[in-house]
Structures are given as structure tokens and as C-alpha cells.
Amino acid sequence: MPNQGLKLALPGKSILSNNPLDYILWSKYPPFKIIKYGNGLIDVGAGFSTTNVTVKHGLRYKPAYLAYFENDKNGRYWLDGVKLGTLSTFNSGTEEQAIVSAVDENLVFSFTNPAGAPAKKIPFYYALSDRPAFDVAAGIDRPMGYTSANAGIKLSPGFNVLNAKLYQQMVNSNCDYLKYHSTTTNKLTFNNSTNGELTKEHVHGLGYPPFFLVYGYFDNDVKEYLLPVGTVPQPFASGAFADTYRIVIDIVWAGSAFPSTVNFNYRIVIFKNNLLNML
């Protein structure tokens, strides 16, 4: 690539490097921008029921988002998806489920209690990106976003900085960014002596619950899944949560024939962004 645009190399790295990981900024690779944080509460009734809470964001497109649910205010923040907090059962109506969906100009936070479960308070936390979660419909332009004021620092290589839309801006000090902290890889080994559910914890040392993602795969499958996932089509269920000092991985093997030994390999990606300190 020609050396044009904006580049800011990491200390000790050459500004002429072709490795994007040598850079803090390179306009060829826009950073993952966060234009809004938010949170709310789902008040879930007792027994098998689903409660939805709708949050209007008004962006005119479905934004990419990251979302986490706290299970009954216990300080554990789970990735959104199925199998929140309890992984020992698999069937609809007998397991918890926390799902987010981007619908038109809303985010819908949904929590399903299993049969026999008590009423709960389910706080949720989210971050919205300037990137769409799905192609923007024809005729609908993505707006400036929440932070359109011409104050602060903006950099928009290739676009007029005075009217560049948020997604055309590389840097805007009104926004936050996904800030990488660390990656940890490990595995859980299932064998005949286990009951099919294993957990493992990893200390992150941040002192607060961070944004995080977890990817995993079983032996002989080189493709990673983003957790959490249910049992279809893959033969395992999974979940993960963060608290103030660790990330905990919780995996259930759900294959029809239990193998003698199988490894669940996983990768935890942790960001410095604090779930509870959204500025």
C-alpha cells in the first residue's frame, strides 16, 4: 500500500511497517468506535416467562453492539445469548436465556426465566458502534451519531472534517474506542470421569468487569465459535462471565455419544473498557 493517509506507529515501530499491528492508528484500518454506552434493567417475573425491554437509540440503522447481562445483581456479567448463568440443562423452558436484538431503531433486551425460577432483576449493559450490524437500507444514510458537536479533536482522512459523518471519521474525541487488553488461550478436557460440565477461571487483574469476548472449538474442528452458543449445530453449550477480577468459562459437552476424551479449546479476548464506568 502506498504510504498515504494517516499513520501513528507504536513506540519502537517503523512508520514504514506493513504490519497493521505495529500501529496505534492507520487510516487503512479504522478503529472500532463506540458512540454510545447504556444500561437498563429487566424485571423478570417468576416461572417460565420472557420479559422484553426496548431501548430506542434512534440511529436509523441497526448498529453493531456488544452487550452483557448481570444475573440477578450478583456481580457476574455474562455474554448475551443462551445459557446465562446455568448450563446444566439444555431444553427450552428449563434454562435461562438472555438475548439482544437490533430491531429498526431499537435494541430489544430479552430475558427468559425457566420454569420454577424465582423473580429476578437482570441489569444489562451495552455499547453501540458507528458500524452497522446489517447493511443499511438504500436511501438511509447513517447519521452523525450522538456526538456531532464540532468540539474536541477530529481526524477524517479523505473527508471534510467539518461535515464528515461519524463513520467517516477515524478519530473523534467525543467517542470511545474498543481498547485491547489481552488474549488468553487455554482448554478444558472432558473425559469419562466428568459429568459433562466444566468451568475454568482466568484472572484479568483489571479490578473491574471488562468488555470481553470468548471463542472456542472442540478438537478436530479448526473453526472457532463466538460464545455463547447453544447445542445446535455444535455438540456443546457454552457461556462466559466477567467479574471484577476474572473471566470464567463454563462449557457443557452435549454430544449424543460421550467421547473418551475431548478438548474444548478457547480464546478469551479482554478489552480495557469498563462495563460499569461508562463515560
Added chain:
Amino acid sequence: MANIGFKFTRRGQNVLTTNAQKIAFSSAYPLDKILFEFQGAANATKPHGLGYKPTTLSWGSTGVKGVTFIDNYQLTIAAAGANRAIVLLQQGS
């Protein structure tokens, strides 16, 4: 974090802060850069050519989190129906 290197705080925040939430960019915080965005139907693939598994986020047409497989060479849209994925460059993966 020491106050050396390059730092760019969020608007209104003291540049001497060490709170990661108040810092937009810093030479101590590698940012998650977007390699590409890809939208396709089930089983659609796109090579990324990185030689490692990058961090990937995906969403389905209904707006829920999507199912996308990633290996060292390509991205595969797995779920029925269209999905959109954002592939991030990531250190240490």
C-alpha cells in the same frame, strides 16, 4: 500506566489521567482495528489471509448475534440466512 508515549484523551478529560475509560488512544493501548466488514448468506466465505484467528463479531438479519466460524485463513457465515461480520485485527491471537 506511565505518562510516556502518545496519549489522546476523550474530550473533557485530563491528559494526565491513567483511567483507561478516559483515554481514547494511547501508545499503551493497541486499538482494535477493522480489517473488513462482510455480509453474506449461509456458507458464504471470505479469506482474511492473516494466518491466525482474528477477533470477529457478527449479527444476523434479525439483529441478534450471528454465528460465524473463523479459522486461520477465512471467515464462514454459518447461520441460516444472511449475516454480517466485522473482522478485527487483534494482537496475540
